[in-house]
Amino acid sequence: MKKEISAGWAGLTFLIMIMTMLVTVVMLKQSPHVPLIVGTIVAAIIAWKHGYKWIEIEGMMYKGIRLALPAIVIIMLVGLTIGAWIGGGVVATMIFYGLKIISPAWFLVTIMIICSVVSLAIGSSWSTMATIGVAGMGIGLSMGIPAAMIAGAVISGSYFGDKMSPLSDTTNLAAGLTDTNLFDHIKHMFYTTIPALIISLVVFGILGRQFASSSMNVEKIEGTLSVLQESFVISPWLLLVPVMVIVLVAKKVPAIPALIIGILLGFIAQIFVQGGAPADAVNALQEGFKLETDNEMVYELFNRGGLDSMMFTVSMTLVAMTFGGVLEYSGMLQSMMNIIVKAAKSTGSLVAATIASCITTNATCSEQYISIVVPSRMFVKVYRDRGLHSKNLSRTLEDGGTLTSVFFPWNTCGVFILATLGVSALEYAPYAILNFTVPILSIIYGYTGFSIVKLTPEEQELLKGKGEKLKEDDSMNNMPVLD
Incomplete structure (x- = not known):
């Protein structure tokens, strides 16, 4: 029987991968491939211990790879x-x-x-x-x-x-x-x-x-x-x-x-x-x-x-996406993100949490698109429930997801830049000024309230109506079919 994987187990997976990455890349001056493989092995073992069959874990890896094709x-x-x-x-x-x-x-x-x-x-x-x-x-x-x-x-x-x-x-x-x-x-x-x-x-x-x-x-x-x-x-x-x-x-x-x-x-x-x-x-x-x-x-x-x-870049992408696939589809990533959501009480902390989630996804799943997809699923209802317009979330997803993907050497964007421009993420990071300035400004705006748009009462009613319609559609779709 499958059990929900806690944030502690998910964090352990990420911690082992990062420690292996630091030793391999920083100290031994080797490529990030092996640390990502180690991370994948650890993630697979944890998923297996929580009731997932090996064929399911393989499927998670293949799903991750398909996203990168x-x-x-x-x-x-x-x-x-x-x-x-x-x-x-x-x-x-x-x-x-x-x-x-x-x-x-x-x-x-x-x-x-x-x-x-x-x-x-x-x-x-x-x-x-x-x-x-x-x-x-x-x-x-x-x-x-x-x-x-x-x-x-x-x-x-x-x-x-x-x-x-x-x-x-x-x-x-x-x-x-x-x-x-x-x-x-x-x-x-x-x-x-x-x-x-x-x-x-x-x-x-x-x-x-x-x-x-x-x-x-x-x-x-x-x-x-x-x-x-x-x-x-x-x-x-x-x-x-x-x-x-x-x-x-x-x-x-x-x-x-x-x-x-x-x-x-x-x-x-x-x-x-x-x-x-x-x-x-x-x-x-x-x-x-x-x-x-x-x-x-x-x-x-x-x-x-x-x-x-x-x-080299292709192999790095494949290895990174197997790691990201296991984290995403086993629910480990979601467990880590849930803690972040619960900690976000104010609008400023919610924006900061969204950006932190995007950055975490870029670091763990190694793919820019996932850093937008996963946090969007997590936060869309939270923003709506707090009376915040959806364009606050869409902007924050790009501020934290699209731009920070370049800072991780094992992310598809980081490996592409290394292969194309011949410069590693550790070298160009201090000079990718726009990429780290935008998330900082976004967090500042969240705490000060500048450019944060609230939903009008009419918009809230419209969204409420849409939500009820979706529930009705779901219930109709789930009705048994009579022969």
């Missing part, structure tokens, strides 16, 4: 995109003109604004980071700017657009799960996201001053430009490739076919523009592009990409 497909396509775009000279062209145009002092501000605009237009942080972000890393590193700072600016801009775009899946998910009008949801997020955007731009403006033109390593940049011209055909026409992908996604073409078109264009460019052999173009898709050069920076930037380069 769309992300895995995107990750693999991004590996192909990077290989094709490097081989086709697209990335080299973007970096070449970026070095010519952008001032180092304003680079961090510029790249954040560009990423914000692009992700707002296409609704995808991942697509933005895989295209504009990859080129931005190359440009910034060529200017002598630390990789962690560049990644922080790219991530901040990419997640601003992802959070605020009506085309974003997480934006639609948060609004849909809380029964909030999409554009009311987006307007309500202005209160936390716009101030955070301004704060981020100011901080990046201050950080960028140390890289002013007077301190530029002109010789290093000229050397990079020279190597790029020797190694690739540089042409502004190649910029049409990323523009095409951005336009397609902005026109609501799904990400997968849009990326496939980008891959094909890069593949064609490598053969017909760069003069590469078809076999080399295929190899760039599989193993990544290969470039022989004495310039260490160019070597690091351009010897990458390909399907093989994403297998």
Whole structure:
């Protein structure tokens, strides 16, 4: 007989995984795969001890993996995109003109604004980071700017657009799960996201001053430009490739076919523009592009990409989602969240509890979407019972769920960023300014009452009527069928 798993057992599972993670990643400098496997084993044993059969536990793992399958497909396509775009000279062209145009002092501000605009237009942080972000890393590193700072600016801009775009899946998910009008949801997020955007731009403006033109390593940049011209055909026409992908996604073409078109264009460019052999173009898709050069920076930037380069990320995602699946479907995660809900007495503590739940879910289930889905199920009735409008909850879910997923190296977002930008979560975390400023502002607003919207008596009556109708429908659906 199955027993409810208490929060203590659930907390023990999480504690063992985190301790194993700290030892393995921080002390031994190894990957997070093994700690996540250890966490999965512990979670499975606890579920088994509480009456779950092994076949049911396996089913939990498979359900978790199924949730990540769309992300895995995107990750693999991004590996192909990077290989094709490097081989086709697209990335080299973007970096070449970026070095010519952008001032180092304003680079961090510029790249954040560009990423914000692009992700707002296409609704995808991942697509933005895989295209504009990859080129931005190359440009910034060529200017002598630390990789962690560049990644922080790219991530901040990419997640601003992802959070605020009506085309974003997480934006639609948060609004849909809380029964909030999409554009009311987006307007309500202005209160936390716009101030955070301004704060981020100011901080990046201050950080960028140390890289002013007077301190530029002109010789290093000229050397990079020279190597790029020797190694690739540089042409502004190649910029049409990323523009095409951005336009397609902005026109609501799904990400997968849009990326496939980008891959094909890069593949064609490598053969017909760069003069590469078809076999080399295929190899760039599989193993990544290969470039022989004495310039260490160019070597690091351009010897990458390909399907093989994403297998670390794919395996990490699979392992993380098996752990998250057992926690979610055995009820362990719910047990931990119930304690948080009970502790939230005031509106401020309720908002803080919601954000804490989103962060906990990001840490334990390793998937951004689950960090919105699970807390939404937990808190929607609590907010309604306390007379709070649903857009307070939908905003808080995005403030705590969408944005904090990047801070965990084993979360699908953290592993994607490592694979795409080449910077780990521990390095870029202090510079992902927008991502940690928004949740802080959200909690402050909860305690001060600023921008917290209450339900009107009419809205409360309407919601009460909806609830009674749902109960009636449920009772009808549960009636026995007579032959």
